[in-house]
Amino acid sequence: MEPLLRGRFAPSPSGRMHLGNVFTALLAWLSVRAAGGTLVLRMEDLDPDRCREEYAQVLAEDLRWLGLDWDEGYQMGGPHGPYRQSERTELYAARFRQLEQMGLVYPCFCTRAERLAASAPHRGDGQILYSGRCRSLSPQEREELSRTRRSAWRLAVPDERVSFIDGHLGYYEEDLCRACGDFIIRRSDGVYAYQLAVVTDDGAMEINQVVRGQDLLDSTPRQILLYRLLGLPQPVFYHVPLLLAEDGRRLSKRDMDLDMGALRARYSPEQLVGKLAFLAGLSPTGEPVRPAELAADFSWSKVPERDVIVQTSMFGE
CATH class of the missing domain: 3.40.50.620 (HUPs)
Structure with a gap:
């Protein structure tokens, strides 16, 4: 049933x-x-x-x-x-911690200007492809940056294609690394992002x-x-x-x-x-x-x- x-x-x-x-x-x-x-x-x-x-x-x-x-x-x-x-908010925080415990999130200290300068345009709606620059920061670099900036938090996106069958449009597929890159799941002001929520x-x-x-x-x-x-x-x-x-x-x-x-x-x-x-x-x-x-x-x-x-x-x- x-x-x-x-x-x-x-x-x-x-x-x-x-x-x-x-x-x-x-x-x-x-x-x-x-x-x-x-x-x-x-x-x-x-x-x-x-x-x-x-x-x-x-x-x-x-x-x-x-x-x-x-x-x-x-x-x-x-x-x-x-x-x-x-x-x-407490529900989003719990899911965020779950991803954090899996080692799948990292802090991003980039300003909007820096993201735009280092990123490629994404489609035609103003989205950008994140370069991943903060993903490889060392613990020491993160500690130093955290003294002067509040970080957003990004999900480390795997190098794979994700597909699904839309009930109206049919098959759709996207390469996440090339379509959006690592995306924000919590903003620098502490607000959880739409995708996670x-x-x-x-x-x-x-x-x-x-x-x-x-x-x-x-x-x-x-x-x-x-x-x-x-x-x-x-x-x-x-x-x-x-x-x-x-x-x-x-x-x-x-x-x-x-x-x-x-x-x-x-x-x-x-x-x-x-x-x-x-x-x-x-x-x-x-x-x-x-x-x-x-x-x-x-x-x-x-x-x-x-x-x-x-x-x-x-x-x-």
């Missing part, structure tokens, strides 16, 4: 959700509801400079307005809480299906490596297309592209879900519809694999 499907929506409460966030939330919700599974809402509020409780509250209210409910998590509780990452949380919350945007596709091999090292079961991943403006720019909170404030002022929940269903290939016309009506006929085979251009006329005044 297969285990009950447990999926999650794990947004960062750093601003109002935009159309792309809602698109991903709808697909995550439909994938779980179509299979009769459990949906968890987790707030990924690790960054104290950007994330606020008021954003989390508005985010939850926007989801309810859309008809996207959840079974466990933020504002509801459950057996795997707390459901805010800012309250789960998300693996720890999905393992602890027994998440076995992860639906998220394709901008996180190249993070997945790093997370798979951590699942293996920490002895945690690996979920099935589904990476969904991104919504792009007509100029090819990715919709973002920073630019307030079609955020929920503007969308709620203009549309009813059913109208907005209908438009999202059209973009997702789940409705031929985009007519108003409730999420529950889409669940019965949901199939990943209908969802496009490539990024989707949002026509201005579709969400115009």
